[in-house]
Amino acid sequence: MKTALTIAGSDSGGGAGIQADIKTFSSLGVFGMSVITAVTAQNTTEVKSVQMIDSQMIRDQISAIFNDIPVDAVKIGMLGTEENVTVVAKELITYHPQHIILDPVMISKGGHHLLQQNAIEALKEKLLPIVTLITPNIPEAECLTDSRICTIEDMYHACLKLKELGAKNVLLKGGHLEGDPNDLFFDGNQFTWLYGKRIHTKNVHGTGCTLSSAIAAFIAQEETLLSAVKKAKDYITVAIEHSLEIGNGHGPTNHFFQLYERAGLVDK
């Protein structure tokens, strides 16, 4: 069985972070493992508090896994602090997994900062150049490239700027712009649009986490990067289409639907 590792924060509400990642891995038939970087007290309406895990513990979790279990793909989500960014980059250079997908999580849907300001430079310098793919949303790409992204043209420019910063492949998610959520994939040479249709729902908690984990799961199963990205876009679209009315705020996406579908329990 193929394996995937998520290095991310825990979401007690179960919709984003480690919990969304592991659900995605399982739903896509990949054995999931986790390195927890932070514990958040969170639900569908807010992040109440955050406790960072110290960097020695993060190092220990990473080495425990890599010294025993083959890792076919890594997904990185919330890292929180500069220290965590540095230790994760250092360990990944040591263990050198073949595929690393970086979702540069900065701010939660509710506006809570999940990455300290002084960690952004470290993420750009130490992590961005060593990953296979970075999957920023529009505000994250604006922060990383120090530019405004309002139009399609701006999206192309942001991808080129991320390449200048050392990114090998970019998936710039367009969900935060008006209109349909079209994402732009750039492999350093060619641009490919992944077109979406906006689903009108408030239940979009953890969509970025789910998308990046699905990419990791497909890459672990030996899809090409472009194919993994396309299949992951289909996965998140269905997961949002069937998202769950759980909690009073932004509810989670639905990973179980895929399992029901595979088992022939529902019609597509």
Ligand SMILES: Nc1ncnc2c1ncn2[C@@H]1O[C@H](COP(=O)(O)OP(=O)(O)OP(=O)(O)O)[C@@H](O)[C@H]1O
């Ligand atoms: N309402 C929607 N309908 C259909 N697709 C959507 C919708 N919102 C987002 N998407 C898609 O979901 C994926 C995740 O994008 P999004 O921009 O929500 O990421 P994000 O902001 O990083 O998510 P999060 O921070 O919630 O984890 C992208 O492929 C995006 O196009």
Ligand SMILES: Cc1ncc(COP(=O)(O)O)c(N)n1
């Ligand atoms: C632990 C953790 N990781 C990531 C997110 C981003 O998800 P969202 O933007 O939907 O709040 C989150 N809220 N919590």
